Amino acid sequence: MNKDLLKLLDLTGDEIITILDTADMLKAEQKSGKKHDFPQGKTLAMIFEKNSTRTRVSFETGIFQLGGQGIFLSSAESQLGRGEPIKDTARVLSRYCDCIMIRTFEQERVEELAKYASIPVINGLTDFCHPCQVLADLQTIREHKGKLRGLKACYIGDGNNMANSIIVGCMKCGMDVSIASPKAYSPDKEVLDFTETVTDCKFQLTESPIEAAKGADVIFTDVWASMGQESEKAQRERDFVGFQVNDEIMAAANPGCMVQHCLPAHRGEEITEKVFEDHAQEIFDEAENRLHAQKAVMYLLMKNNMK
Numbered sequence: 624m625n626k627d628l629l630k631l632l633d634l635t636g637d638e639i640i641t642i643l644d645t646a647d648m649l650k651a652e653q654k655s656g657k658k659h660d661f662p663q664g665k666t667l668a669m670i671f672e673k674n675s676t677r678t679r680v681s682f683e684t685g686i687f688q689l690g691g692q693g694i695f696l697s698s699a700e701s702q703l704g705r706g707e708p709i710k711d712t713a714r715v716l717s718r719y720c721d722c723i724m725i726r727t728f729e730q731e732r733v734e735e736l737a738k739y740a741s742i743p744v745i746n747g748l749t750d751f752c753h754p755c756q757v758l759a760d761l762q763t764i765r766e767h768k769g770k771l772r773g774l775k776a777c778y779i780g781d782g783n784n785m786a787n788s789i790i791v792g793c794m795k796c797g798m799d800v801s802i803a804s805p806k807a808y809s810p811d812k813e814v815l816d817f818t819e820t821v822t823d824c825k826f827q828l829t830e831s832p833i834e835a836a837k838g839a840d841v842i843f844t845d846v847w848a849s850m851g852q853e854s855e856k857a858q859r860e861r862d863f864v865g866f867q868v869n870d871e872i873m874a875a876a877n878p879g880c881m882v883q884h885c886l887p888a889h890r891g892e893e894i895t896e897k898v899f900e901d902h903a904q905e906i907f908d909e910a911e912n913r914l915h916a917q918k919a920v921m922y923l924l925m926k927n928n929m930k
């Protein structure tokens with residue numbers, strides 16, 4: 624594996640499966656009270672330039688359960704908020720800590736942090752992608768369905784960071800993927816180019832949610848206005864009419880189709896209250912698996928990069 628986890632495009636399918644297998648192992652160990660085989664006293668710096676509930680708590684709990692300590696750095700409280708360059712922050716944190724997790728806006732900022740850090744850097748969400756979330760999603764789907772290869776994933780909504788990561792993560796694991804987004808909200812071109820290189824599963828991009836949902840084994844959705852897009856909320860509510868996961872959409876999918884939502888969810892917008900609650904078990908399993916999947920990422924990256 625590379626030093627860092629910056630985007631799923633950087634991983635092979637086999638590397639993703641290794642992370643999922645490790646996540647399953649760490650989950651089983653934690654559930655049975657078995658101590659993890661991981662060096663004690665490691666520190667994880669956690670930089671947050673956007674809000675978070677799940678990412679913050681699962682990373683901080685995860686490093687603690689591995690025998691280490693998380694250090695929370697919000698942009699408001701650290702010197703980053705006063706303009707200290709990310710490349711200097713990278714070199715400073717590399718002298719103190721063993722790993723850095725960052726949630727921010729531009730993907731380039733994470734890439735620059737990783738370039739200047741001598742320790743592993745983990746992307747905890749950018750405008751471009753959300754790799755940790757989709758690793759947890761894949762772990763959840765595999766738990767519920769017993770496999771990934773050959774299943775069909777469908778995503779309905781904004782072609783955002785979640786859509787980009789779902790496409791790459793699912794296709795690298797051999798799943799067919801269909802995306803339904805309004806034309807002006809398509810996934811990133813780099814990701815669409817990637818789909819053209821994949822030969823062992825299918826990709827469909829459509830403006831018809833019903834068409835996308837046909838034969839799906841798992842349906843994903845996400846908020847219409849992501850963090851940083853608050854000023855576009857009203858326009859997006861108009862543009863995304865019809866792009867809601869509801870009973871009609873679920874009826875087009877395969878029997879037993881799962882629903883995944885990274886959360887937070889906006890009931891009545893991208894998903895109905897009924898579909899959300901019908902699938903709450905799967906959605907909160909997904910939230911739980913953030914903990915296990917991220918512990919696996921830290922375990923693999925930090926073990927490979929012992930100082």
Ligand code: CP
Binds near residue numbers: 674886
């Ligand atoms: N899904 C997710 O990343 O949640 P938070 O924004 O709460 O971290």
Ligand code: NVA
Binds near residue numbers: 785845850
């Ligand atoms: N697309 C959402 C995901 C939140 C976890 C956002 O970026 O705000």
